[in-house]
Amino acid sequence: MFIRxxxxxxxxxxxxxxxxxxxxxxxxxxxxxxxxxTVVTGYSGSEGEDLLQVMAGIRKPSAGSIEICGxxxxxxxxxxxxxxxxxxxxxxxxxxxxRQLLSRLSACGLSRTAVRGELDxxxxxxxxxxxxxxxxxxxxGWIPRFMTLALPALLxxxxxxxxxxxxxxxxxxxxxxxxxxxxxxxxxxxxxxxSVNPGELAAEAxxxxxxxxxx
Amino acid sequence: MRGFFFHEATDxxxxxxxxxxxxxxxxxxxxxxxxxPFEITCTTGLSGVQSAFLSATFAVCLISAFAGGRFFxxxxxxxxxxxxxxxxxxxxxxxxxxxxxQFLFSSSLLVMAWLAILAALAGHPAxxxxxxxxxxxxxxxxxxxxxxxAGLLTTPAAASVFSGIITLYSLIPLxxxxxxxxxxxxxxTTAAMPAHTGLGWPDTTAILILAGxxxxxxxxxxxxxIAGMRRMTLPGER
Numbered sequence: 001m002f003i004r005x006x007x008x009x010x011x012x013x014x015x016x017x018x019x020x021x022x023x024x025x026x027x028x029x030x031x032x033x034x035x036x037x038t039v040v041t042g043y044s045g046s047e048g049e050d051l052l053q054v055m056a057g058i059r060k061p062s063a064g065s066i067e068i069c070g071x072x073x074x075x076x077x078x079x080x081x082x083x084x085x086x087x088x089x090x091x092x093x094x095x096x097x098x099r100q101l102l103s104r105l106s107a108c109g110l111s112r113t114a115v116r117g118e119l120d121x122x123x124x125x126x127x128x129x130x131x132x133x134x135x136x137x138x139x140x141g142w143i144p145r146f147m148t149l150a151l152p153a154l155l156x157x158x159x160x161x162x163x164x165x166x167x168x169x170x171x172x173x174x175x176x177x178x179x180x181x182x183x184x185x186x187x188x189x190x191x192x193x194x195s196v197n198p199g200e201l202a203a204e205a206x207x208x209x210x211x212x213x214x215x
Numbered sequence: 216m217r218g219f220f221f222h223e224a225t226d227x228x229x230x231x232x233x234x235x236x237x238x239x240x241x242x243x244x245x246x247x248x249x250x251x252p253f254e255i256t257c258t259t260g261l262s263g264v265q266s267a268f269l270s271a272t273f274a275v276c277l278i279s280a281f282a283g284g285r286f287f288x289x290x291x292x293x294x295x296x297x298x299x300x301x302x303x304x305x306x307x308x309x310x311x312x313x314x315x316x317q318f319l320f321s322s323s324l325l326v327m328a329w330l331a332i333l334a335a336l337a338g339h340p341a342x343x344x345x346x347x348x349x350x351x352x353x354x355x356x357x358x359x360x361x362x363x364x365a366g367l368l369t370t371p372a373a374a375s376v377f378s379g380i381i382t383l384y385s386l387i388p389l390x391x392x393x394x395x396x397x398x399x400x401x402x403x404t405t406a407a408m409p410a411h412t413g414l415g416w417p418d419t420t421a422i423l424i425l426a427g428x429x430x431x432x433x434x435x436x437x438x439x440x441i442a443g444m445r446r447m448t449l450p451g452e453r
Binding site: 052053056058059060075076077078079080081082083084085086088089090091092093094095103104106107108109151 | 222230295299304306445
């Protein structure tokens, strides 16, 4: 039976064509439509982080092109509807995580007071209420990275690109990370996951693209 | 939130960079002990309050330069800052909001030092304080620009020393107008702060030159920031 799925026919929100950057071994082409999740893999070292910077417009590709939300990413600002999360969390290790998460959420367009309750709920569901009050540098590395996933969970971006979301995450917590990304996809977000070792994310992905191949 | 980087910078300045400013009285005491304020008052025609204002300006600028060089280098070089540039916020604000926060922070402390002087010297003839206040604020801006440039050029410790020494050498005429400690050779601020042995200093030209030089430092730093941001080679990325 054919089921019409309008989101599958929608214009891709992420579109890379013969993209090369840094010392990547080969070009990569991929596109991600709303409500889809693509895993980009097959690279080594920090090339995923470099690709994320190319997608965010900070770094220029050495060849090929990329469009986010139908436009070439700008050097001075990421599109308001797109969220890029690097492997390094955007939290200062010297300060407690909670206040930083609030300021990042409000920096991305949500009112600090309005989002406070939602963040409290998210942290309670994640069992990280106490950890949020501790300096993020004193926490195991995966926790600040996991906490950063509150941003896509609460902001509902149209485009989400995440680099190495499973790095260092304990086995028991991997379903939570996968769940957040799947929830984003279900909400209609175009999700790109950049990972050397996608693990359980590969099973959830709509497509897997390897560097040097075209997907 | 429009002032994301401003708030982040202000938070860090208040929490980690306030303590060096406790040295303001110490720097003033050292300055006064090395130089003869009475002689300076006689040769320049400045009132005692004006002279004290300039001493406070020099002390705040010196500390601001040492602390600011480190602050800018640490702030822009942090991994979290690099990650925040990926958020949907204006990346250019990561420069000017941080610079503004450091300038306002130092200026606030300078104003407090001036108020303390006014309270301590109540009743003394003050003269026209406006030119001295303007030259003080221009000097703080000069220092912030120099510290920002140093912070983008090198590591925290080196940036602190670099901007501190440049400031010490360039702004010493505020408290040593006769050039008894350093000669004026190669001093950047020579045009703004000549050996003023007569009345009328600081004049509008001196204030504009100082502010202009500060702006030049800030623009050079902005250029470096944009270049570094595009290549992701801000201090911490090295």
